[in-house]
Amino acid sequence: MTLLLALLLAQAPTAQPPQPAPQPAAQPPAPKSAAEPDRLANARSLIAAGKYADALVDLQAVSQMYGNTPREQAEIGALRASALLALPETPEHKQDAADALVGMYHVDPEGTALAHATDAAKQLAQQIRSSRTLVLTDRIVTARSGRPLRIRARLAGAHVGEPQLSLNYSAQHQNEEPEYVSIPMDRVAAADTYEAWLRPGVGGVPGGGEHLLVYYIEALGPDGSVLDSNGTAKDPIRLTLSDTLPEAAGIAALDEGGRPAHPVIPPPPTPWYKRWGIIGPVVGVLVVGAVVGIVVAQPQPQPKNGTLGRLDLP
């Protein structure tokens, strides 16, 4: 019975992406609760124990939960591929496993989640990485609002010719289907790296405040075919624009001039006592005071005393 259910679930991912949660507005998933068992850890244990079909059931349940972190999404993909590749080999299983691994790379460009995968999954991941085009981007969930945003992506794997990357974004409003604006991404100096800027108040980008920005990045081949898409219109990357969230204050990764690995810490403001507007007058007063003091302290010339001395008149 369990095997039958697992086989049924294994067919599903061709129509439904494995890891990212669906949008809450259209299809609200169940939030995690403290009392809920850790089904991801359970799936990990089941795979280690060779119970791949049971693991797929848990992984399917976990992937539909709302609020999975990118790290959890990547691990779900790696474990799902591991379980599928351990089932009796069919073209569908292999295709689903490949899709799961591509999804893993989309949220985990370095593939660190493969540490939990089986050797078969690692081998397939290596094959994917070298044989097909992957659009990789560092997903950041929060950024400062009202500042220019730089979205960067890079191409990995094999590709023929010069693919064109496009950034499709939408500032989402509640209960509305996002209407995406598509802009081409410019190639930068680094190899196979592209970027696009979103400027506040331009092209539908919010000028400030709290907003949810959804986007996905597509790589199109010379013939216009989609080579890969990191995020999709139905399941986009979600980025919160905020000027109040603590994480937003420290993230400069997408800000103009910022670099992902090195948040820019603005220099502290000059203390009031070090400003020239204060130092200048104070130094001036001190110099003038010193000059006046020296002048006042100069001894007054005295007339020469007589042989009988000197007599000061009162």
Add this chain to the structure above:
Amino acid sequence: MKILAALSLCALLGGCKQQDAAALVTITGAFRIPADADMLSMDVYDGPLAITHKDWCVTTSASCPEALPLQPGGLDQTITLVEGGGDHPHVKINLALQKTGVLVGQGTNTADFQSGTTVNVPIVMTR
């Protein structure tokens, strides 16, 4: 550079300071000290007002602490009068010589103080 300018300013301003107005009173006369006189007294007047008095004695005492130097060849001394804070631009100086309490000689002159300078006021003591 700033320090140099400040010091120059100090020197400039310091150089502008003037001495008080003063008078160098030169006292001469045919009086041998102590043979002919043993005490010299000075009174300074601003009009009718006596503004200061001072004595010099050959033999100093509590009432006459200032010494009158011995001058067997004749009296020849100087005293510097300084017009300090007081406003006495024109004064009269009276000098008297005594011998054992007896007046033996006198001399007088006036002095007009001038700001920043020392004027000479000669007084010849006569019997």
